[in-house]
Amino acid sequence: MTAFDAAAATSTSTGFRTATEIGHTELGPRPLPPLAEQRAATGLSSVDTVLDNGLRVVAVHAPAVPMVELRLRIPFAGTDPLHAARAEVLAATILTGTRRRDRVAIDTDLALVGGELDAGVDPERLSISGNALASGFDTLLDVLADVLTGATYAEEEVGGERGRLVERIAVARSQPSVIAREALQRHRYGDHPFTREMPEAADVATVRAEEVRELHAAGVLPRGSVLVLVGDIEPAEAVARLGSALSVWSDEREAVVLPDLPHVTGGDVLFVPRAGAVQSQLRLTAQAVARTDPRYPALQLANLAFGGYFSSRLVENIREGKGYTYHARSSVEFTPSGATLLVESDTASEVTAPALLETRYELARLGVVPPTESEVDSVRQYAIGSLLIATASQSGLASQLAALVSLGLNVDWLVEHPARLARVTAEQIAEAALEFFSPTRYTGVIVGDAEQLPLLRSLGGVISS
Structure with missing residues (x-):
């Protein structure tokens, strides 16, 4: 008895049709229906303005559910070697108490309106994200204002969060992916x-509460920051509130932005030894x-064809075809002054050199043998569909807009992007493939066992640290 026959027998005895039965006919598998037309959001009611304190605000009416999503992005750069450590402690403790509320009161007031707030930091910005029921919008804003202007950074709170951060950072720094990321960043951008992106645990351990308070006073500034609101709100009224x-x-100073990054230029790949590693990054x-x-x-579409989704050329080659890796992908990384392409895979040590060889081959092939019409159709559908899915919810739309607004863009750019993708021709993708994916434009790092270095050097363009 086949699996289908067994499933049919089971369904007969229970009186229900199985998924296998539903998906089959007497002539074979039931054909999939065609994709429906992909429609971008249009006619979004929004307000884009700058408040008297210099804060740019974008509010969008999206009443799918009676909620409001909030995304605040504050430029928060610093050149002091200890800035990253102090900023990390600040982000971990900014919501632990104010002059009006302790940690419990903050959590309670937000919970009573179905809300929450979280904070995070990276080398570029301090981010505060949250949401609440639309009926609790004023409470959400009151807690946010309280945190921005009255965070106290109590000694016991800073001490507790500092200890937890030290433990988490120590664990993270033992991870191969973190080692590879830090090596790549240093190779691309020096000091x-x-x-x-991650402070040293030893530096975090030295951070004092007074230093965090001073950093808040110097860096948590409205002028140059952006705040996005998306939800069941009337934009003009929400901005007024x-x-x-x-x-x-309020402050006359500007939030601190990062200096421009140097351009990434093609060159040798740096080998970073990691003794005893069974995998290479x-x-x-x-x-x-x-x-x-x-x-x-x-x-964007050329990148998808190369390695940006599961049916891409890179994945088909080194994962599906040769089994060199479980994880392989390429992506566009957005930086304060532009963007970079990143190609990443983790391979068994013994196939590191073949994986690098095939990756370079696929980079070159994308320009020499550009994506076919079928590939172009697939990546276009994927790009447009992914964007529409990502912006279908209030949370997704708010996060997408926060990233765009920080770059000086607006709601219109997001609404119009599916149409831009739809207009891209196969010839334009071929030109982008030739311009951006030539192997000579690339540099990078490989973290792995030193026994693999001779094989890698035989490929050329690989040096040791």
């Missing part, structure tokens, strides 16, 4: 502050263009 709530958050990178560049839509 630029952008490379300090926000302006009233945050009127106490391959990271290749090249300069790309920002979202505002007219070539960006074609670059």
Whole structure:
């Protein structure tokens, strides 16, 4: 008896049809229906303005559910070697108490309106994200204003969070992916502050509460920051209520932005030894263009064809075809002054050299043998569909807009991007493939066991640290 016959027998005895039966006919598998037309959001009611305190606010009416999503992005750069450690402690403790509320009161007031707030930091910005029921919007704003202007950073709270951060950082720094990321950042950008994505545990251990308070006073500034609101709100009214709530958050200084990054230039791949490693981490990178560049839509689709989704050429080759890796992908990374392309895979040590060889081959092949019409159709559908899915929820739309607004873009850019993708021709994708995916444009790092170095050097363009 076949699996289908067994399933049919089971369904007969229970009186229900199985998924196998539903998906089959007497002539074979039931054909899939065609994809419906992909429609971008249009006619979004929004307000994009700058408050008196210099804070840019974008509010969007999206009443799918009676909630409001909030995304605040504050430029928060610093050149001091200890800035990353202090910023990490600040992000971990900014929501632990104010002059009006302790940690429990903050959590309680938010919980009573179905809300929450979280904070995080990277070398570029301090981010505060949250949501609440639309009926609790004023409470959400009041707690946010309280945190921005009255965070106290109590000694016991800083001490507790500092200890937890030290433990987490120590564990993270033992992970191969973290080692590879830090090596890549140093290789690309040297000692630029952008490379300090994770502070040293020893530096975090020295951070004092007074230093965190001083950093808050110097860096948590409205002028130059952006705040996005998305939800069941009337935009103009929401901006007015926000302006009233945050009127106490004021300063003439500008939030601190990162200096421009140097362009990534092609060159040798740096081998970073990791004794006894059973896997190698391959990271290749090249300069790309920002979202505002007219070539960006074609670059986005060319990247998908190369390694940006599961049916891409890179995945088909080194994962599905040769079994060198479980994880292989390429992506566009957006930086403060532009963008880079990143190609990454983790391979067994013994196939590190073949994996690098095949990756370079696929980079070259994308330009020499550009994506076919079938590939172009697939990546276009994937790109448009992914964007529409990502922005279908209030949370997704808010996060997408926060990233765009920080770059000076607006709601219109997001609404119009599916149409830009739809207009990209196969010829434009071929041009982007030739321009951006030539192997000579790439540099990068490989972290792995030193016994693999002779084989890698035989391929050329690999040096040791």
